[in-house]
Amino acid sequence: MSLRFALLGLLDDAPGSGYELTRRFEHTLQRYAWHAKHSQIYPELTRLADDGLVAVVDEGARGRRTYAITEPGREELREWLRNPPVHKNVRNEEVLRMFLLSTLPAAEARVLLEQTAIEAERELAELTEVVRAQDARCGEEGLWFGRLAAEFGLRQHTATLDWARWALANLSA
Amino acid sequence: MSLRFALLGLLDDAPGSGYELTRRFEHTLQRYAWHAKHSQIYPELTRLADDGLVAVVDEGARGRRTYAITEPGREELREWLRNPPVHKNVRNEEVLRMFLLSTLPAAEARVLLEQTAIEAERELAELTEVVRAQDARCGEEGLWFGRLAAEFGLRQHTATLDWARWALANLSA
DNA sequence: CGATGCATGTAACGCGTTACATGATTAC
DNA sequence: GTAATCATGTAACGCGTTACATGCATCG
Numbered sequence: 503m504s505l506r507f508a509l510l511g512l513l514d515d516a517p518g519s520g521y522e523l524t525r526r527f528e529h530t531l532q533r534y535a536w537h538a539k540h541s542q543i544y545p546e547l548t549r550l551a552d553d554g555l556v557a558v559v560d561e562g563a564r565g566r567r568t569y570a571i572t573e574p575g576r577e578e579l580r581e582w583l584r585n586p587p588v589h590k591n592v593r594n595e596e597v598l599r600m601f602l603l604s605t606l607p608a609a610e611a612r613v614l615l616e617q618t619a620i621e622a623e624r625e626l627a628e629l630t631e632v633v634r635a636q637d638a639r640c641g642e643e644g645l646w647f648g649r650l651a652a653e654f655g656l657r658q659h660t661a662t663l664d665w666a667r668w669a670l671a672n673l674s675a
Numbered sequence: 676m677s678l679r680f681a682l683l684g685l686l687d688d689a690p691g692s693g694y695e696l697t698r699r700f701e702h703t704l705q706r707y708a709w710h711a712k713h714s715q716i717y718p719e720l721t722r723l724a725d726d727g728l729v730a731v732v733d734e735g736a737r738g739r740r741t742y743a744i745t746e747p748g749r750e751e752l753r754e755w756l757r758n759p760p761v762h763k764n765v766r767n768e769e770v771l772r773m774f775l776l777s778t779l780p781a782a783e784a785r786v787l788l789e790q791t792a793i794e795a796e797r798e799l800a801e802l803t804e805v806v807r808a809q810d811a812r813c814g815e816e817g818l819w820f821g822r823l824a825a826e827f828g829l830r831q832h833t834a835t836l837d838w839a840r841w842a843l844a845n846l847s848a
Numbered sequence: 849c850g851a852t853g854c855a856t857g858t859a860a861c862g863c864g865t866t867a868c869a870t871g872a873t874t875a876c
Numbered sequence: 877g878t879a880a881t882c883a884t885g886t887a888a889c890g891c892g893t894t895a896c897a898t899g900c901a902t903c904g
Binding site for chain 3: 676678711712714715736737738
């Protein structure tokens with residue numbers, strides 16, 4: 503069900519076609535929150551339109567249909583946000599791998615931890631750039647929530663990096 | 676495919692039946708890494724046995740079958756760990772919700788952020804207890820990797836808590 | 849006029865959830 | 877004896893991925 507709300511969220515920001523929403527997914531939600539391919543997005547947009555939560559507001563070249571969120575769609579999205587689920591279903595292969603490091607000899611586990619640290623550093627460097635660019639344009643409307651997401655990523659990666667370093671420091675002992 | 680490796684990982688720690696593995700899932704991997712229900716676990720164990728990666732080592736009351744990992748199973752698990760995927764597929768409803776907070780009026784977003792902070796605090800308190808207990812039994816074999824996982828959770832929750840507080844502090848401004 | 853990118857769709861298959869279904873053992 | 881827990885299974889459905897399939901528009 504989350505895909506619907508991811509799409510409604512993107513459309514709440516601005517109208518877009520299936521093709522464009524697929525790109526926006528890649529550039530915004532993909533990294534930390536959610537991912538979906540066009541083969542899933544197109545049918546879901548059709549269903550959302552059938553349910554009246556989005557509407558086609560423009561048709562352009564090459565059969566392009568631009569969708570916009572409707573008022574019922576906005577209300578549906580808000581309702582979803584107001585009622586978080588009690589049980590959180592986590593499924594993160596990255597973390598699973600970390601948990602199963604135990605099954606490797608220490609030397610190999612160490613290599614993987616080092617890779618984890620390096621990747622976290624790289625992501626941190628990228629995100630720091632993003633935040634710097636955002637802060638430079640400080641004050642613009644609608645920017646705040648992109649900043650919120652970036653800050654979240656920043657802190658998650660920092661935590662992972664620190665953890666990997668801590669693990670490496672304690673592994674040899 | 677990850678379910679296979681989650682099961683192999685649990686069995687690498689100790690043999691167990693489908694029922695028992697379901698419980699172990701709940702108590703170990705569920706929170707941060709992976710979750711699965713018995714209806715998925717039983718058929719997967721059958722398949723793993725068919726592939727020779729696990730074997731039935733005991734049959735007890737009520738049709739209970741205890742499985743153990745085999746040497747080919749161990750090798751398969753190690754190979755999986757040694758070859759992390761290039762593209763990481765994230766799907767985290769929690770984070771998606773945070774990203775879409777923008778669609779709510781500030782006052783409501785604030786309430787949700789406060790709830791996020793409270794939950795992170797609660798989880799932190801729980802985990803801190805776990806770690807304290809672990810450290811008390813320091814030196815035991817096999818404990819280190821449980822400690823590794825707990826430390827990871829500790830740092831993730833701390834990051835989330837700090838982020839929520841940062842967001843609240845900056846939201847009103 | 850050919851390559852690239854825009855734009856949409858669907859069919860088959862696999863993974864995951866919910867619900868249904870059954871029965872043995874243990875503790876009170 | 878009856879309630880709780882142990883213990884296993886399967887069928888139907890929904891979500892997600894891969895692969896197949898098509899054609900228009902733009903740029904050079």
